Amino acid sequence: MAVIVVEVMPKRELLDPAGKAVLGAFHRTGIEGFHEVRIGKRFELHVDGPVTESHLADARKMADDLLSNGVIEDVLDVRVEDSPA
Amino acid sequence: MRVGVVTFPGSLDDRDALRAVRLAGGTPVPLWHGTHDLEGVDALILPGGFSYGDYLRCGAIAAHSPIMSEVVSEAKKGLPILGICNGFQILVEAGLLPGGLVRNDHGDFICRDQKLRVENTETAWTSGYDLHQEIVIPLKNGEGGFIADDESLKRIEG
Numbered sequence: 280m281a282v283i284v285v286e287v288m289p290k291r292e293l294l295d296p297a298g299k300a301v302l303g304a305f306h307r308t309g310i311e312g313f314h315e316v317r318i319g320k321r322f323e324l325h326v327d328g329p330v331t332e333s334h335l336a337d338a339r340k341m342a343d344d345l346l347s348n349g350v351i352e353d354v355l356d357v358r359v360e361d362s363p364a
Numbered sequence: 365m366r367v368g369v370v371t372f373p374g375s376l377d378d379r380d381a382l383r384a385v386r387l388a389g390g391t392p393v394p395l396w397h398g399t400h401d402l403e404g405v406d407a408l409i410l411p412g413g414f415s416y417g418d419y420l421r422c423g424a425i426a427a428h429s430p431i432m433s434e435v436v437s438e439a440k441k442g443l444p445i446l447g448i449c450n451g452f453q454i455l456v457e458a459g460l461l462p463g464g465l466v467r468n469d470h471g472d473f474i475c476r477d478q479k480l481r482v483e484n485t486e487t488a489w490t491s492g493y494d495l496h497q498e499i500v501i502p503l504k505n506g507e508g509g510f511i512a513d514d515e516s517l518k519r520i521e522g
Binding site for chain 1: 420421424425428457462463464465466467468469470471509511512
């Protein structure tokens with residue numbers, strides 16, 4: 280069993296209001312050491328058996344076509360991980 | 365004039381849109397996202413709501429519905445399409461409109477009556493208005509922050 284992990288983040292130059300709201304909670308908690316929090320997404324695509332090149336090609340295609348919107352987000356990584364299960 | 369209204373899982377304002385078409389003197393045609401059939405309508409409305417719970421990104425999953433392949437191909441042939449609220453987000457995610465939508469930068473959900481000025485009466489959807497007429501549209505969204513490149517913004521703003 281293996282997992283393909285896709286990581287998507289909002290583009291660097293765009294304001295991330297959700298991250299900003301979380302940073303506010305850091306400060307209200309008295310944690311002052313961080314000046315920015317950014318929130319992205321991690322997708323886990325589970326595969327029965329070993330990951331093939333075809334799985335990876337499909338994962339990359341869907342990362343670009345569905346899992347991210349290139350206008351507002353970047354796909355940071357598409358990689359294989361061992362399934363924790 | 366037959367005007368189709370597509371219902372997606374999580375559409376909320378599809379019945380409102382069908383009623384509006386009827387009150388405007390048109391024939392409302394309810395359409396279903398899971399088909400490939402636009403039933404030969406003369407125009408199309410993608411209504412508001414929270415299609416697929418707004419999971420992933422607003423409108424993103426609905427933009428990959430079966431019926432959207434026909435919507436995209438007919439749009440390219442000139443079929444007038446009105447995207448309201450979530451319907452607009454679906455059109456953006458389908459690549460029919462430029463740009464993308466992000467969470468409002470102030471972090472608030474907006475819900476208000478919004479005054480708009482009609483700047484262009486040369487479109488299928490605005491030809492019944494007077495130029496510069498002020499109209500009121502109910503506005504409600506949490507992810508209404510429109511992002512586009514400079515060239516697209518320039519074109520949109522005319």
